[in-house]
Amino acid sequence: MxxxxxxxxxxxxxxxxxxxxxxxxxxxxxxxxxxxxxxxxxxxxxxxxxxxxxxxxxxxxxxxxxxxxxxxxxxxxxxxxxxxxxxxxxxxxxxxxxxxxxxxxxxxxxxxxxxxxxxxxxxxxxxxxxxxxxxxxxxxxxxxxxxxxxxxxxxxGPLAPYDRWSGRVNALRGEVRTTYLEDSGLKIFAYLPTHLSNEQPAAQSCRLLTLFDAETWFFKHDLPRALENAVAGGMEPLAVLGIVNHNNEHRLAQLKANTEFLEDAGTAGEDWIRQQAEDAGIVLDPAANLIAGQSLGGFSALYAGIRHPERYSTIIAQSPSLWWNPEPGSTPRDLARPTHGWLTEQYYRAKAKALPQHVVIDVGVREGAMVNKAHMLAMALKARDIKHELHVHDGGHDWAWWRVALLEHLGAKLEG
CATH class of the missing domain: 2.60.40.10 (Immunoglobulins)
Known part of the structure; x- marks a missing residue:
């Protein structure tokens, strides 16, 4: 100064x-x-x-x-x-x-x-x-x-997790494919590690990640390239079924406990990408099917976990919007209410056969009452004997740490 x-x-x-x-x-x-x-x-x-x-x-x-x-x-x-x-x-x-x-x-x-x-x-x-x-x-x-x-x-900060996978140096080796499925109204951005089948003629098996807010992940954060950088560092490869929002209004309609939308994503969306993968010589392992989202996307991932527990092996929910409930007029201010929240209640009420296998929750320590709600959800998961993880990060409601944590959960190595 x-x-x-x-x-x-x-x-x-x-x-x-x-x-x-x-x-x-x-x-x-x-x-x-x-x-x-x-x-x-x-x-x-x-x-x-x-x-x-x-x-x-x-x-x-x-x-x-x-x-x-x-x-x-x-x-x-x-x-x-x-x-x-x-x-x-x-x-x-x-x-x-x-x-x-x-x-x-x-x-x-x-x-x-x-x-x-x-x-x-x-x-x-x-x-x-x-x-x-x-x-x-x-x-x-x-x-x-x-x-x-x-x-x-x-x-x-100097002690914050280092995002070493998002560099834009290497050319993309796999493929990004897009489609619009008229019957379901789904717009999809997909990533397939097609270079693996080119390098190894035998069909390659890999995981599948269903991910919301694909327009952000693919265009702003260049997820496919980050994934390839992480795979080069030792992470197991995976394909991505990215679900796109047309605009914010459409996003709200899709991601607020929309059972029809989640069914379409898990059937029509998955059928499409599995066919694309098969044509490219890639076998998507049905036992390694993950779903992830941030904010309302994290909420939807959690909701998909109890609607379709047989479909997803792991749910990754980052800063999930635990304030939402079906009552008209719900807003983030509802986080301050002294209750555990509507979605957590669904996990308490669900029958044992309707519970997911593994849930990962991320929350930013600076997200106020969201931190309390995340802990309450973790308590519900523990009470229902669901394998789970709760990670608290030094940040807000923010893509800056979401992208690092997501790659880490997918198996990217922080060191090396």
Whole structure:
């Protein structure tokens, strides 16, 4: 901060040089103080990523969006400080070295203040913030955009799990195939490790993973390439049946305990990918059939586990939306209710023959009441003698740690 202020007094050239030094090290943890400094330069945003006319609009505030840390009641915690004499904004926050999360920036301009929207404590009631994609500074890995269209980037502490499989260096050796099944209305993105059958003529057996939110996993997180990197590191190969959402409304309709949708995914969807695999010389092992999802997808994976326990050998539910219930008007605020929740109740009530074999639950320690509900679900699984695992990660409701944990559950090696 002091170096930037001093450089600003010297001139633009010195400021640019000082910024290069800061940007190369910003958003990196200070291991002595367990803090992280986030920095953004408006010039970079306007020049490379965002159509902001700095001549006609003045930025009055910049907010650091850090999942579950600087939002809702902690909104003020994310307000960044302006470095006088520059277009640079910074914020230093204490963060545990095991933290892994996505972040982005939001800008408030003088247009907001002119409309009578002066900043009050807490998030603006009617925010007209400009959603800025983050500049290329202070990033370890690009996470594309979040649900609100903001560019997101990754911050990962020195003791956080390392995502060593998501590099985009190697060319994809298997195949991604897509289809739309008109009778069921399923849109599918599938990954098949076809290179295995090319290298070894005898039919190759591998696992099958049914995965929700495929449009995110395939396009934003390049799952097929990450899987191949993990297989190269010793993980057993698997094929992926990815279920696609057309939009958010369609996602909500599919993933809220929709029995017809789950039946279609497990019959028409599986029939299609098994035929594709057979044509490619790959045998999908029916005894190694996994299903996974995140948020509402995690909820649906858990629900599929008691609707069709014979179909899936393992259920992986990451930050499952345990707030949902069939009553009209259920929202995430229902997590605060002093109950174990509707889905957990279904696990208590299910007959023994309707219980899944193995359940893996992931939750972020910063997800508030979700952590309690996850523990209550684990208690139900233990009471029903279901093999299960409960993992608590240092993060929020966030793809940043979901993708690392998913690959680990699939057998990817963290070391080596």
């Amino acid at each position: 002091r170096k930037l202020k001093a450089a600003a007094k010297t001139g633009q050239l010195e400021l640019d040089r000082a910024w290069m030094g800061v940007s190369l090290g910003s958003a990196e943890f200070d291991e002595k103080t367990n803090t992280a400094t986030f920095a953004v330069r408006l010039f970079d945003l306007s020049k490379y990523h965002w159509k902001l006319d700095l001549e006609t609009r003045k930025v009055t505030d910049v907010h650091l969006n850090l999942n579950r840390i600087t939002e809702k009641e902690n909104y003020e915690y994310g307000m960044m400080r302006h470095v006088p004499g520059t277009d640079i904004w910074v914020r230093t926050l204490p963060l545990s070295p095991t933290y892994r999360g996505a972040y982005s920036f939001s800008l408030l301009t003088d247009d907001d203040e002119a409309a009578g929207q002066q900043r009050q404590p807490g998030p603006p009631l009617h925010p007209r913030t400009d959603r800025a994609v983050v500049s290329g500074v202070s990033l370890s890995t690009d996470l594309d955009v979040d649900e609100e269209g903001r560019g997101t980037s990754l911050i990962s």
